[in-house]
């Protein structure tokens with residue numbers, strides 16, 4: 001996809017991979033809407049921050065009413081908002097489980113359902129779901145996070161089959177450990193981490209592939 005003049009929505013824009021990706025999309029000449037709960041500190045004429053908790057349908061709908069206020073469709077949606085919570089299953093707080101699924105999985109559904117009608121009518125568009133290696137392989141202490149990311153990969157794969165005949169590309173990117181605020185909240189610290197800007201530029205390179213190429217489920221690991 002050629003990004004100049006295109007309209008993109010990135011969820012989880014206030015830090016980490018989403019923040020870096022917003023900057024790269026703006027550098028390429030896209031107009032970018034960033035959704036997050038905290039303000040996204042990007043000062044650029046083509047950027048607009050919209051406050052939204054993606055786990056809350058009414059907040060997502062309000063944000064997309066603004067995005068779609070004077071256009072019929074968006075060209076790119078990146079479902080990136082997410083967080084991790086880890087621990088043996090009996091120690092997991094049920095409220096945390098619900099918030100994790102509501103954010104990492106249901107949030108992507110809330111956003112996707114608002115962009116698909118316009119993309120179908122335009123017969124083009126790209127949706128990238130930022131999942132995780134934890135969405136490909138379960139590990140000890142990761143039951144909640146893995147469930148949310150396996151779910152996101154299932155959502156993504158089904159959507160890919162549903163939308164490719166409309167010229168809409170749906171991809172899922174599954175990064176390994178990346179140095180972001182994620183680990184400040186998650187309470188675990190991995191040994192090897194990738195750089196958030198470099199992970200974002202990998203996602204950018206997927207988005208920029210020719211429109212007739214569809215990267216399906218891509219895994220990206222630290223060496």
Ligand SMILES: NC(=O)c1ccc[n+]([C@@H]2O[C@H](COP(=O)([O-])OP(=O)(O)OC[C@H]3O[C@@H](n4cnc5c(N)ncnc54)[C@H](OP(=O)(O)O)[C@@H]3O)[C@@H](O)[C@H]2O)c1
Nearest residue numbers: 012014015016017037038053054081082177178180181182
């Ligand atoms: N870091 C890693 O090792 C790693 C590896 C694989 C996959 N991932 C995935 O990559 C994505 C980005 O994470 P990151 O590593 O860049 O972490 P991060 O720096 O903590 O960024 C997470 C972003 O998601 C937003 N977010 C969280 N909950 C939200 C909600 N309910 N509504 C709206 N926005 C919300 C945060 O914004 P607010 O707090 O302002 O709302 C923030 O902008 C996540 O989906 C994560 O699961 C990360």
